Amino acid sequence: MHRIVQLTDLHLQSDPAISYKGIDADAHLQQCLNWIMNLKERPDLLLLTGDLCHQGSHSAYKRLHQMLQRTGIANIWLAGNHDDKVTMASVYGKPIDELQQQSLGNWQLLLLDSNHQPDGCGGGSLSVVHLQQLEYLLQQLKNQPTLVALHHNPVPIREHWKDTLMLANGADMVRLLQQHPQVQAVLCGHVHQVLDRVVRGRRFLSAPATSVQFANPWEEVTLQPELGPGLRLLELTSRGQLYTRIQYLPKLNKQLHAF
């Protein structure tokens, strides 16, 4: 059994004394990490699916790196629309815009950068090269259970919802994944709420943010202030089964300045 914790949409501020939508983003992340460290079963991997640092500043990535290092747990960083890939890579130590591949037992993790041709409003896409690499790897690894992860949601949060900030070429990705039943799930962030939908035979999952939760698709002003930080736990069995659940943590009462 292998265990992954997905952490997403951390939105660490350049100055940790400044709030992100009324909350202390650093404290929320630390609360999640403390909770993870108290788990009876230690995770093998922390998977961070983007919007790690709200303004993409070097100091925020450094703080993130230090907080993660203290857990002693391996971690993978994916970029979101708020991240600065160059600055992020300089702290992470690896390129952020290349397809990353990682094995976990007999499982494969394929990690994509969804910030190709950003629209400037929060949307993103996968490059043609990335889609071709993904197709090639899925053909090569057709007998291995696989997870695919990226920041932007490739499918709308709700059926029939016109989601203008999702992955622009999500339909291409969904069509490709339809051909590859070894993909047990696609993990994304970006939406600050829980998504669990099966589209064309593949399961699309998001995790709640470690920062703040949105109430509805892209109504950012509609927060769910009663909800604390959240995360997704995943268990991968050697037989290729995936078990997953969401965990919300208690709301912190610490107040920070909003500017």
Ligand SMILES: [Fe+2]
């Ligand atoms: Fe976000």
